[in-house]
Amino acid sequence: MTIESIKEEIRKMSGHNPELMVKLNPTAKPSCGVKLPDLRNLAKAIAKEDYRWFLDNNPMDTFEMETLQAFVIGYAKDDINVLLDYMRKFIPTIHDWSVNDSLCQTFKIARKYPKETYSLLMEFKDSNKEFEVRVVAVMLMSQFLNEEYIDRIIDVLDSLYTDSYYSRMGVAWAVATAMAKFPDKVLSYMNSPDNHLDDWTFNKAIQKMKESYRVDNSLVAKIKKRV
Numbered sequence: 513m514t515i516e517s518i519k520e521e522i523r524k525m526s527g528h529n530p531e532l533m534v535k536l537n538p539t540a541k542p543s544c545g546v547k548l549p550d551l552r553n554l555a556k557a558i559a560k561e562d563y564r565w566f567l568d569n570n571p572m573d574t575f576e577m578e579t580l581q582a583f584v585i586g587y588a589k590d591d592i593n594v595l596l597d598y599m600r601k602f603i604p605t606i607h608d609w610s611v612n613d614s615l616c617q618t619f620k621i622a623r624k625y626p627k628e629t630y631s632l633l634m635e636f637k638d639s640n641k642e643f644e645v646r647v648v649a650v651m652l653m654s655q656f657l658n659e660e661y662i663d664r665i666i667d668v669l670d671s672l673y674t675d676s677y678y679s680r681m682g683v684a685w686a687v688a689t690a691m692a693k694f695p696d697k698v699l700s701y702m703n704s705p706d707n708h709l710d711d712w713t714f715n716k717a718i719q720k721m722k723e724s725y726r727v728d729n730s731l732v733a734k735i736k737k738r739v
Contacts, residue, residue, distance in 0.1 A: 586618025
């Protein structure tokens with residue numbers, strides 16, 4: 513596929529209330545209004561062809577083209593170090609929550625190569641850039657919530673920069689999701705004097721726990737409230 517043929521496919525699929533997408537995702541680039549499942553299908557087709565050519569030449573001039581970049585990195589079959597290099601280059605360009613989360617939730621090869629992927633994420637752990645932080649939080653939540661990594665995840669989430677809205681939301685979401693899978697560990701963390709979450713992120717994590725059908729509210733009630 514050429515870039516123009518890909519854009520033509522996007523034009524054919526367009527029309528899904530782009531005005532609403534702007535309201536839901538105010539920091540995104542202009543959108544043609546294509547549904548994410550349709551973009552996923554297009555990305556899978558691209559990933560089966562010369563995906564490297566696409567990633568190297570994608571102008572990423574619309575929300576759809578940026579989302580395709582995220583999906584293709586996730587769906588491509590290649591050496592893990594090649595894929596991680598593309599991710600390393602892509603992460604600093606991310607500027608909206610949807611593209612951010614599309615990358616994290618699609619990069620399931622991380623479960624096959626956790627050591628390599630975790631190492632890359634740690635390159636961004638001390639960043640103070642909003643979406644670099646959100647990538648770390650959401651990727652850990654999406655691909656690393658298991659017995660081997662849970663203690664490290666809690667430590668990393670506790671240390672992430674949370675002075676920006678989407679980084680805070682990413683951390684709060686990750687903490688709440690971890691509570692669903694490892695309630696004892698996360699309850700202990702939330703009540704620990706060594707918990708360094710700012711009050712907003714701490715309270716937002718509790719709110720998300722309460723909203724989740726996967727978290728026992730009786731456990732949430734045991735979290736010590738902050739004055």
